[in-house]
Amino acid sequence: MHLSNSVSDELSIIYIATNLIQGIAMPEETEQLVVKKLPFEEAYQMVLKGEITDSMSVAAILKTKLMILDGLI
Numbered sequence: 001m002h003l004s005n006s007v008s009d010e011l012s013i014i015y016i017a018t019n020l021i022q023g024i025a026m027p028e029e030t031e032q033l034v035v036k037k038l039p040f041e042e043a044y045q046m047v048l049k050g051e052i053t054d055s056m057s058v059a060a061i062l063k064t065k066l067m068i069l070d071g072l073i
Helices: 040-048 055-069
Strands: none
Touching: 040 055
């Protein structure tokens, strides 16, 4: 998806991954990573409540919900 195609040429590619295994995080010195695991439905509800607001996450979660409802995943 294009994040702001009238202002920038930034592009975001979002993947749906399954059957993943968590490895050891190796953040750069300036990064602080916080991992929060939750069921997909809870993330979807957080989007609807305005608790998740970044555009890439919102678009990915809403698209995934549509794909689930359509039986594609």
